[in-house]
Amino acid sequence: MIMRIGYLSTIYHTSFILKNNPSKQLKDYQLEWNLYPTGPAKIRAFKKGDIYVGYVGLPPAMIGIDNGLKLKCVAGGHVEGTVMIAPSPYHTYDVTGSTKAVLNQFQGESIGTPSRGSIHDIIIRDMVQEFDIEIINYTWADFIPDAIEEGEIAAGVGTPSLATTAQQQLNARIVLPPYKLWPYNPSYGILVEEDLTRENQDFLLNFLKAHEVASELIRKEPEIAAEIVHREIGVVDKEFILNTYNISPRYCASLPDAYINSTLKFIPTLQDLGYLEDGLKRDDVFQTEFIEEIHPEKPHYY
Numbered sequence: 001m002i003m004r005i006g007y008l009s010t011i012y013h014t015s016f017i018l019k020n021n022p023s024k025q026l027k028d029y030q031l032e033w034n035l036y037p038t039g040p041a042k043i044r045a046f047k048k049g050d051i052y053v054g055y056v057g058l059p060p061a062m063i064g065i066d067n068g069l070k071l072k073c074v075a076g077g078h079v080e081g082t083v084m085i086a087p088s089p090y091h092t093y094d095v096t097g098s099t100k101a102v103l104n105q106f107q108g109e110s111i112g113t114p115s116r117g118s119i120h121d122i123i124i125r126d127m128v129q130e131f132d133i134e135i136i137n138y139t140w141a142d143f144i145p146d147a148i149e150e151g152e153i154a155a156g157v158g159t160p161s162l163a164t165t166a167q168q169q170l171n172a173r174i175v176l177p178p179y180k181l182w183p184y185n186p187s188y189g190i191l192v193e194e195d196l197t198r199e200n201q202d203f204l205l206n207f208l209k210a211h212e213v214a215s216e217l218i219r220k221e222p223e224i225a226a227e228i229v230h231r232e233i234g235v236v237d238k239e240f241i242l243n244t245y246n247i248s249p250r251y252c253a254s255l256p257d258a259y260i261n262s263t264l265k266f267i268p269t270l271q272d273l274g275y276l277e278d279g280l281k282r283d284d285v286f287q288t289e290f291i292e293e294i295h296p297e298k299p300h301y302y
Helices: 015-020 039-048 058-066 099-104 119-127 143-149 160-170 194-199 201-220 222-233 238-247 257-264 266-272 289-294
Strands: 003-007 031-035 053-056 071-078 083-086 110-114 134-138 155-158 173-176 188-193
Touching: 003 015, 003 039, 015 031, 015 201, 015 222, 039 053, 039 058, 039 188, 053 058, 058 071, 058 119, 058 188, 058 266, 071 194, 071 201, 071 289, 083 160, 099 173, 110 119, 110 143, 119 134, 119 155, 119 266, 134 143, 143 155, 143 160, 155 160, 160 238, 188 194, 188 201, 194 201, 201 222, 201 289, 222 238, 257 266
Parallel strands: 003 031, 003 053, 110 134, 110 155
Antiparallel strands: 053 188, 071 188, 083 155, 083 173
8 A cells, every 4th residue: 555645845844854764664665745835735635535644734634624534643743833024124022022012013014824724824813813914825835935025915924944934035033933923832743544543553653653763853963854854855955954943943743731732722713713613622633542652751842
């Protein structure tokens, strides 16, 4: 059976390491890697049966589960992967002293973020409900720095990769750091079809072992991890990758209570924004037994 895996262009996900540098845990499996622009696009791929495993931000996965998809989050990967960037003359959190003061600068302006239903979209829409700020969604986050440069939007909200790009392209700054947007938010996790958890447990356990090894490589030996990623994508240099790693260095495969509880706090926001019809419970979203088997120690996010 070919194991079809959906991944994003997000360079701090372990997908680029596992794709370029196959681990001993995965050498006996036939893998097919499929690139998608956003989490919501990957959820549509799950719905069509195009993939069995996916690197996904948890809010899009929760929307899919609420709509009937049989998916489970079986591992974490990264937390606090959403940042807000803007060029001068907008001031940073360190200067203004509060999140509200930062957002006040953008009254009457537009902020760009990836597609509707992405974790970045949910977070920024929740934060600006009391402000006169328009949110504009982009199919690819790569379009956001150009939109800022052209004056279409005043700021952008997205991944640390977006922040690194904006810093280089626009001399933009991080005006709201990751920990100020949604503490411990589930930047991404490993989502799988429920059938995979029953019928292909050997593959699943080996994939999660490889995922944790790659997460540890990013944490402990980022230079080596960055070199592997650079070989895989080529379009950015090692320094770009290392800068991105350092913006939010919260990498691990475990699913601690803090990760799960932060995820479940999205439910009322998703309902208020019209993304969820029903409430979801912990067991609707998470299946922790596999990651607990291979990662019994304390989490490494902090």
